[in-house]
Amino acid sequence: MKAEISTPATVLTQRLSATPRGARLARRLTALQLTAWGHPYDSEVNRTAQQLVAELAANAVTHGRVPGRDFELRLLLLPEGTLRIEVSDARGDRQLRFVNEPEGESGRGLILVSLLALTWGVAERGVGKTVWAELALKEPEQ
Template identity: 45%
Template sequence: MNSRISNQPATFSRTRTGRFSASFSSTARGARLARLLAVEQLAAWGWPYDTELTQDTALLVAELAANAALHGATEGGRCFRLRMEANETRLRIEVTDAQPTSYPPCTGNTESNETAESGRGIQLIEAVATQWGVANNCPYSKTIWCELSVDVAESPPASGCQESRAVQEDRQPH
């Protein structure tokens, strides 16, 4: 009966390419939803939830989306757009908001107040992303983008079931 159970680790699709785009309300709820859907999209592309790429993506999308909701909203409550594009070597994350004149602060600002509750987002993006930048799309919006290097060989961590099977096999008499 157990002969059909394979001891081989689970395999995941290596295509891991695609595009995703969605608009969200410029609110804290919209920013949270953007982060959650970004992680779900990576899972659909074949990256498990507990990989470094997925965790870094969640962090970057959370920061960019929160900034778009806080600094990119207009009185009319316009939305922001999250766009992700993955290929074999990189994942590009873009967040577009409706404030073309509201730019992030310069990086490397070490004189920021250490007790301040905000003001470190771009430093965080700079530390995690391989590269990032700002693009003016038109007179009505701007896009802040960042990229992560993709390690196609990144494999999912071994599950407890696989480890326990190996221990059980070693205990059986030979």
């Protein structure tokens, strides 16, 4: 498993298996990368980024999974002090699910994303879709 890191460590791109294990690994990679970017594991920014990735990756492996296809995690440090999180899957269906029933067991992930992120959305890509979220970064802790 080799991560693509480009232009002075401002982008991390990693393809992961569309399985629960791949989703857990996406969260762990996020924690490690944010730590490398100066936002320690136990900081609020790191924890929030991990939660956003956990929700988006869980959706990718649960609802966006296409047998035999991976999902992709991409973290980008934007110049204006923003972290952009992108999770791409191979399913082209852009219809996202929210809670329909108060007693339902799923559908709350995107509500969490909308509460935690500055902004978020979904975009088409060559194969499948990308769900993205942006998070304001505070100054890195020394």
